[in-house]
Amino acid sequence: MQQPIPKEFLLQVFPFYFAFDERLSFVHGGHSFSKLVENVSIGTSIFDFLELQRPQIPAISIHNIIENQRSIFVFRLLSSKIDLKGQIVYSEVDNLFFFLGSPAVKEANELIKNRLTLNDFALHDNTMEFLFILQAYQNQLNMRLADKNKELEYKQHEIEAQNEELKQQREEILSINERLEELVVKRTEELHKTIDNLYVQNQNLEQFSYIVSHNIRSPIARIMGLLQLFDYQNINNSFNIQVLQYIDECANNLNNIIADLSEIISIRKNLEKNKEYVALQANAESILESLKSEIIQTNAKITIESKGIDTIFSIKAYLQSILYNLVSNALKYKSSLRTPQITIVFQQVKGNLEIIVRDNGIGIDLENISEYQIFGLYKRVHNHVEGKGLGLYLVKTQVEALNGKIELTSTLGEGTTFTVTLPI
Amino acid sequence: MYGLVNQAIEDMITHQFSVAKWEEIKKTACLGDMAGFENMQSYPDNLTYDLIGAVSKTLDITTEQVLEAFGEYWVLYTAEKGYGDMLKMAGDSLPIFMNNLDTLHSIVGSMMPNLRPPSFQCTEITNHSLKLHYHSKRIGLTNMVIGLIKGLGKRFGTVCEVSLIESKKSEQGQEDVFFVKW
Ligand code: HEM
Numbered sequence: 001m002q003q004p005i006p007k008e009f010l011l012q013v014f015p016f017y018f019a020f021d022e023r024l025s026f027v028h029g030g031h032s033f034s035k036l037v038e039n040v041s042i043g044t045s046i047f048d049f050l051e052l053q054r055p056q057i058p059a060i061s062i063h064n065i066i067e068n069q070r071s072i073f074v075f076r077l078l079s080s081k082i083d084l085k086g087q088i089v090y091s092e093v094d095n096l097f098f099f100l101g102s103p104a105v106k107e108a109n110e111l112i113k114n115r116l117t118l119n120d121f122a123l124h125d126n127t128m129e130f131l132f133i134l135q136a137y138q139n140q141l142n143m144r145l146a147d148k149n150k151e152l153e154y155k156q157h158e159i160e161a162q163n164e165e166l167k168q169q170r171e172e173i174l175s176i177n178e179r180l181e182e183l184v185v186k187r188t189e190e191l192h193k194t195i196d197n198l199y200v201q202n203q204n205l206e207q208f209s210y211i212v213s214h215n216i217r218s219p220i221a222r223i224m225g226l227l228q229l230f231d232y233q234n235i236n237n238s239f240n241i242q243v244l245q246y247i248d249e250c251a252n253n254l255n256n257i258i259a260d261l262s263e264i265i266s267i268r269k270n271l272e273k274n275k276e277y278v279a280l281q282a283n284a285e286s287i288l289e290s291l292k293s294e295i296i297q298t299n300a301k302i303t304i305e306s307k308g309i310d311t312i313f314s315i316k317a318y319l320q321s322i323l324y325n326l327v328s329n330a331l332k333y334k335s336s337l338r339t340p341q342i343t344i345v346f347q348q349v350k351g352n353l354e355i356i357v358r359d360n361g362i363g364i365d366l367e368n369i370s371e372y373q374i375f376g377l378y379k380r381v382h383n384h385v386e387g388k389g390l391g392l393y394l395v396k397t398q399v400e401a402l403n404g405k406i407e408l409t410s411t412l413g414e415g416t417t418f419t420v421t422l423p424i
Numbered sequence: 425m426y427g428l429v430n431q432a433i434e435d436m437i438t439h440q441f442s443v444a445k446w447e448e449i450k451k452t453a454c455l456g457d458m459a460g461f462e463n464m465q466s467y468p469d470n471l472t473y474d475l476i477g478a479v480s481k482t483l484d485i486t487t488e489q490v491l492e493a494f495g496e497y498w499v500l501y502t503a504e505k506g507y508g509d510m511l512k513m514a515g516d517s518l519p520i521f522m523n524n525l526d527t528l529h530s531i532v533g534s535m536m537p538n539l540r541p542p543s544f545q546c547t548e549i550t551n552h553s554l555k556l557h558y559h560s561k562r563i564g565l566t567n568m569v570i571g572l573i574k575g576l577g578k579r580f581g582t583v584c585e586v587s588l589i590e591s592k593k594s595e596q597g598q599e600d601v602f603f604v605k606w
Contacts, residue, residue: 118524126534132534133534135506
């Protein structure tokens, strides 16, 4: 014989239970059930506070319930939106249906929201375990995901760093390439310059051998000619004295030529000379002193003007030689029609020293004679005047050794102006 | 014990002191080259005891003090490390929570198969006090329980006093009774 189901027992073992009669009216329920359903009183239809989720039966009726006693029933509680999962048992003695189950939730939060605690669950109920295993699993997954993300981020950083490195290497290669190209261009330019230099040097050499042969040969030829005139039979012939005087002159001339040549060679060899402070005015005056006899002979008027500069840090011997040659050149090529007037000017122009030597001599026909010929190791421009053709070449060599330049302007029959520009 | 416990010790030291201190402690515990703990992996109990000993030595405080501080920290730590819901479910007041401590560890046990959790029972419950019986297979963690209860008191904003009224060590482990008053 069946016994009635004791309510006390139900309350302890199924705190979420509820009982209803064959009219589907609520009769009584557990403490935890009451926490989830508000204002339910005996006699209310169970569908006032829940709806059936499972099993899927067309319409709920006692008949249907009895037929589905082997099914899992899921009710959704309308007020709390919580699903209760369990089974329905019919008790003939009580003539009541008992729903025995507990919440089917996927997150602890749903329970917390409804203020359910461990105490609201039967001790045998595994809902909590299930819930927390689920959560632990979730935590684990999240952690792994976070780890993976971190790993990915790290990889990403690594790739970015590698990219950066590659980019830098590429840039380096590009810049090396560029530098190489620049270097090639520079080297090519240098080569061109060297070729040009070599060309000039070659011309210089040609000129040099030309001047050597001409300038040295002519006094030697003269000496040989004079020696033929020498009267060996009559040593005491007074004519011989004249011959010897001429030979002496030629030898002196040769000596001067050779001194100049060796000076030119030493400049060309770039022999290191010491620089010093040179007082321009005093230097010019001492040069005029050494040309005193020529000045007196030609009755030349020479003036020195200093404009804004009186000393220069330079090689004194070169400055002296430059000025000496320019002035003696001016004296040499004087016009026989007028008293020679020579002006020496020192002036500062844009960080340079300009030395100007202006004369009113015979002038040079610049239309027919190139500067190259004037400063070159060529034969003299003026054949009728005595000279050795080395002076201006020496001047140019020394000016260039001082990183300067020399230019001239001239009008035939009126005079010539040489301008030497030297960096200060 | 599970790595979670050792992680919590590490977390307590690095947060309240510094990473350098933690490294020092690890070295003292001869764990210098241990990179980190896996929270869901079970480690030998000795490792945890060594760590507690090293903390005591390095910070120059007694192991009892370390255990109590760690007990308090554990309540905060578990709340942050994914067990917040479980703590909430275990009750919203100190007495209810203490009543659920045993169930709580059973539930934890379902996730950590190698867990050897302690047992707790509450007796002589009144409105302002109870006796908490603590049983463990491990010996010497009494002060951790005191810290834990104090930590719970803080969690619920309940001022409480904890006194050890009985303590027994045996082959079976530790059996303590605490009197908790609030
Ligand atoms: C959700 C919160 C908690 C979790 C996840 C948790 C988890 C754990 C874990 C994993 C252990 C290590 C045991 C082993 O590995 O064998 C442990 C030990 C312990 N737990 Fe908890 N626990 C929690 C809360 C508490 C609270 C609030 C207390 C308060 C009394 C407590 C008391 C203890 C004690 C005393 C031990 C030391 C082990 C022993 O005595 O044998 N736990 N717990």
